[in-house]
Amino acid sequence: MVLLLMSILVIFMLLSFPLKVSLLLSPLAVVLVFMPEIDPVFLVQQMVSGVEVFVLLAVPMFIFAADIMCTGQTADRLLDFVERFIGHVRGGLGITTAAACTFFGAISGSTQATVVAIGKPMQKRLIKAGYAEKDIYSLIISSANIALLIPPSVVMIMYAVMTGVSVSDLFIAGIGPGLLILVFFAVYNFFAAKKNNIPVAPKATWAERLHAFKRAILPMGFPAIIIGGIYTGLFSPTEAAAASVLYAFILEVLIFKSVKIKDIPSIALSSGMVTSVVFVLVAAGMGFSWVISLARIPQMISASILGTDPSALWILFVVTIFYFIGCMFVDQLVVIIILAPIFIGPAIAAGIDPLHLGIIVTLQSAIGAVTPPFGCNIFTACAVFDKSYSQVVKGLAPYMIMFVIVSILMIFFPEIALFTTRFL
Amino acid sequence: MSILKKVDQILSKLEAFILSFGVIAMSLLLIGNVIMRAVFNNSWSFAEEIGQFMVVVVTFVGISYATRKGKHIRMTAIYDMSSFKVKKILTLIVSFVTMVVMFYFAYLGLRYTLMVASRGRVTPALEWARYVVVMFFPIGFFMGGVQNLVNFVLNVIHKDEIYSGNEGPDKEAETFADLTGITTSEEL
Amino acid sequence: EIVDDGVTTWRIGHEEVVGGVMDEFALEFKRLIEERSNGSIEVEVYRTGEIGNHVDHVEFIQEGLLNFAIVNPGSSSTTVPENNIFYNHFLLPSDEEDIKTMLDESQAIKRLNEINREHDMNVHSWFVEGFNVWTTNKEIRTPKDFSGVKIRTMQSPLIIASYRAYGANPTPMPYMEVYSGLQLGQIDAQVNPVFAIEEMSFYEVQRYIILSNQDAFVAAMVSNVDFIDSLDATTRQMVEEVIAEVTDHIFEFQRNLNKTRLDKIREVSDIKIIELTDEERELFRDASVSARQVFRNSVGTRGNEILDLFEAEIQELLDSK
Numbered sequence A: 001m002v003l004l005l006m007s008i009l010v011i012f013m014l015l016s017f018p019l020k021v022s023l024l025l026s027p028l029a030v031v032l033v034f035m036p037e038i039d040p041v042f043l044v045q046q047m048v049s050g051v052e053v054f055v056l057l058a059v060p061m062f063i064f065a066a067d068i069m070c071t072g073q074t075a076d077r078l079l080d081f082v083e084r085f086i087g088h089v090r091g092g093l094g095i096t097t098a099a100a101c102t103f104f105g106a107i108s109g110s111t112q113a114t115v116v117a118i119g120k121p122m123q124k125r126l127i128k129a130g131y132a133e134k135d136i137y138s139l140i141i142s143s144a145n146i147a148l149l150i151p152p153s154v155v156m157i158m159y160a161v162m163t164g165v166s167v168s169d170l171f172i173a174g175i176g177p178g179l180l181i182l183v184f185f186a187v188y189n190f191f192a193a194k195k196n197n198i199p200v201a202p203k204a205t206w207a208e209r210l211h212a213f214k215r216a217i218l219p220m221g222f223p224a225i226i227i228g229g230i231y232t233g234l235f236s237p238t239e240a241a242a243a244s245v246l247y248a249f250i251l252e253v254l255i256f257k258s259v260k261i262k263d264i265p266s267i268a269l270s271s272g273m274v275t276s277v278v279f280v281l282v283a284a285g286m287g288f289s290w291v292i293s294l295a296r297i298p299q300m301i302s303a304s305i306l307g308t309d310p311s312a313l314w315i316l317f318v319v320t321i322f323y324f325i326g327c328m329f330v331d332q333l334v335v336i337i338i339l340a341p342i343f344i345g346p347a348i349a350a351g352i353d354p355l356h357l358g359i360i361v362t363l364q365s366a367i368g369a370v371t372p373p374f375g376c377n378i379f380t381a382c383a384v385f386d387k388s389y390s391q392v393v394k395g396l397a398p399y400m401i402m403f404v405i406v407s408i409l410m411i412f413f414p415e416i417a418l419f420t421t422r423f424l
Numbered sequence B: 001m002s003i004l005k006k007v008d009q010i011l012s013k014l015e016a017f018i019l020s021f022g023v024i025a026m027s028l029l030l031i032g033n034v035i036m037r038a039v040f041n042n043s044w045s046f047a048e049e050i051g052q053f054m055v056v057v058v059t060f061v062g063i064s065y066a067t068r069k070g071k072h073i074r075m076t077a078i079y080d081m082s083s084f085k086v087k088k089i090l091t092l093i094v095s096f097v098t099m100v101v102m103f104y105f106a107y108l109g110l111r112y113t114l115m116v117a118s119r120g121r122v123t124p125a126l127e128w129a130r131y132v133v134v135m136f137f138p139i140g141f142f143m144g145g146v147q148n149l150v151n152f153v154l155n156v157i158h159k160d161e162i163y164s165g166n167e168g169p170d171k172e173a174e175t176f177a178d179l180t181g182i183t184t185s186e187e188l
Numbered sequence C: 001e002i003v004d005d006g007v008t009t010w011r012i013g014h015e016e017v018v019g020g021v022m023d024e025f026a027l028e029f030k031r032l033i034e035e036r037s038n039g040s041i042e043v044e045v046y047r048t049g050e051i052g053n054h055v056d057h058v059e060f061i062q063e064g065l066l067n068f069a070i071v072n073p074g075s076s077s078t079t080v081p082e083n084n085i086f087y088n089h090f091l092l093p094s095d096e097e098d099i100k101t102m103l104d105e106s107q108a109i110k111r112l113n114e115i116n117r118e119h120d121m122n123v124h125s126w127f128v129e130g131f132n133v134w135t136t137n138k139e140i141r142t143p144k145d146f147s148g149v150k151i152r153t154m155q156s157p158l159i160i161a162s163y164r165a166y167g168a169n170p171t172p173m174p175y176m177e178v179y180s181g182l183q184l185g186q187i188d189a190q191v192n193p194v195f196a197i198e199e200m201s202f203y204e205v206q207r208y209i210i211l212s213n214q215d216a217f218v219a220a221m222v223s224n225v226d227f228i229d230s231l232d233a234t235t236r237q238m239v240e241e242v243i244a245e246v247t248d249h250i251f252e253f254q255r256n257l258n259k260t261r262l263d264k265i266r267e268v269s270d271i272k273i274i275e276l277t278d279e280e281r282e283l284f285r286d287a288s289v290s291a292r293q294v295f296r297n298s299v300g301t302r303g304n305e306i307l308d309l310f311e312a313e314i315q316e317l318l319d320s321k
Ligand code: NA
Pocket: A105, A106, A107, A108, A109, A110, A146, A147, A148, A149, A150, A151, A152, A153
């Protein structure tokens, strides 16, 4: 059953079929061949409820806002300002991208929204600064993942619900590993820029910086409005996305007049199409995971691998691998729902801190979003940057290596996550 | 043929309108709800429901529009390395099989819509008939299938060119990146 | 139901995570069925989100993909609006034992179950999972205190009308966003049973728990009609006996669970727990009257008759004490 599921998925993908076809056909084949008593009509039910999710609204909103900003001047003005300060630093723009993703992740809680909102304006700058395209996309989609470790994070809330761990503790415990990944990425970008001979701009004068600052004052209202709005309770992260659309509209159409009001429908059209391209895959992925879950495949495999009375280290190792592989194919939240009840019992019995386990799970879920074949960040990047799948994932290797290193560190040094919780 | 083209143009405009209007309406809904809650202290009880509904509409109506434009995400590594002849054959197979899959899921979607309609289920907040939400699934998949059919026919008729989308042949038919007109610093 | 190697597999779905009341119900049902069928029947338990959300489960039951499911009235009321009857504030007695008596014996509930059967859901039993309690940032003792409070509720028009009647601003929000919404102050309050408040850590981001016993969270054990009717008499009887036993067991279980979880909340946080006095409850009862019309308008004659009968039966029970 697993063989049929995976081989259809991979073969159709390699034959250059649209990914949606691979993701639709493999669960359908499994239902028709192995589950004659199940009506495949329920695949439709799962696909509809898979996208009928309120928080998903943030994605088209951030795409829309980013499209308006990039058509007009907002993004340019903000990035000019940033460049005046870090343009002379080796790998500065790459490091800025990673840091901006981390920062934005703290606001949006969505890796896809981060890919769009930070990635879209940064992409052109990075190309201009001499970065290779393959490095740009892997940098953006990998950095966007830090969003899951920095609160608020839906993945953490879901894990907390499934296991009874405190949400606050989990939120705080994510900060250490999140920043650790950021440090890894920053150091890597510094050396990669050196190796690839990415030119540095001459250091800007303070007069230039002041000029850039003045031009960026209004655009800097963006982070101010989003962060201020969320932390004063004015709006939810999802609504913040819509607020940023409104602000982008006010700036570009009414103040800068760089976007005409009659251009707005066509910008919205492109945002809508990108949304559809990504969400069809989210929907199909739900049908895919439904079949796996209905057939109890994760339970069957995990029982045989864990064995009786497993050691703490073995459990952590198996959990890491399971979530890693699970998230390669299926949406993170679904993986947590299915796997958390399986592992939490043996983990507590073996003396593992469920908080430690939660951070490992969150980290693997984050990695899963960039691990081919099924990765929401990858899909989003393909659609937003209009690049083929292969182009987006081509430069991922160094980032995957860093993720693996951090994963191993997390297994052996729980303090990376737990030390922040000691301050409370 | 010209009548069909006319119909197709109208459909294309309609899809574009739904996508564009859907995204703008989402923004207005969310902003409106913030204003209602913060200024008038009176939340829209339907905001969540309408928002989810619009995600469904945009997702499934967009399938056919994205197919016209050849924008569905694919992994083209092997395709890109192939000769023109292999590319042509692959394109024909892909568009035909995709069409069959889309029509089959449209059929499943229709059955599911009828099932929901016969159960008389309503939406939780506004208590609308639930099938109104669900029916966008079969509509979207059917229209998507039609575009794959058009694509298959285009690729059969035009023997010397490859159509990834339905609005014109691939230039040079080299890579997806060329199709989009964005120049890349390095090729695959 | 799948038969393989002489072993029949039944599927049961429920709406909660590990350790919840429904989970206990399903696991206990599984244990007893497997034991009493001498292993010839196996029960597969699907928790929330594993193969679908609570509304998906209702469709699974109607179409027979699940043989059994534990559903709350909010999930089934989009097809059977009469099931919303349990969300009428100050309808159910304020004593849990009395609620159990009503759920087990009421003729009104038997008529409600007939309506469910017409929609392919065979209700075996209703059981209470605890009162819905409010968590808030300000002390609430009268409807006046509720004025302008943004309270997260489910999307149902009846529930929204109930909180509007108190002067609150009911704000629907996805369940998974509630914690952050409370923490960041986008909403001020929420309503759920105690065990869920502990499970979701809402007490970490709220100042008060208000016990007002205005309504209880109930759930139904249902089965697919064709499936249950196809069982032979012995098996059917075994099923009914097991469910009756588990329903009794679950009453004590939920009582202990809610109590231990409330104790745990008391222990790990300094949240204030307020129990409303009878006089204070009366103020809310008076304020809630107008909302009942929303229920009456949403159901037909039969639904109104069921409500009349249910009100009368409850009054009779309370009078007899
Ligand atoms: Na976050």
